[in-house]
Amino acid sequence: MVLSHRGAPIGARLVSTLCSLAACRIIMTGTPVQNRLPELWSLFDFVFPGRLGTLPVFQTQFAVPIQIGGYANASSMQVCLGMG
Secondary structure, three states: OHHHHHOOOOOHHHHHHHHHHOOOOOOOOOOOOOOOHHHHHHHHHHHOOOOOOOHHHHHHHHHHHHHHHOOOOOOHHHHHHHHO
């Protein structure tokens, strides 16, 4: 709940502390992830650590292609990369 409430990727020290205390990891959020893919990464990384890679890897492999593909003037290739 702390991660969802904060809404942005949080510091490694807090994540480390939470992970060491949690045998079962559940997230609850009352607000949707609104066009901020690092928020989605943060939630997934708490529940499934490492599943989406580190934040820089996630940004490079997923967030940037998705954001580029969402622009009106995106090329067909950029749109394909964003939808993959």
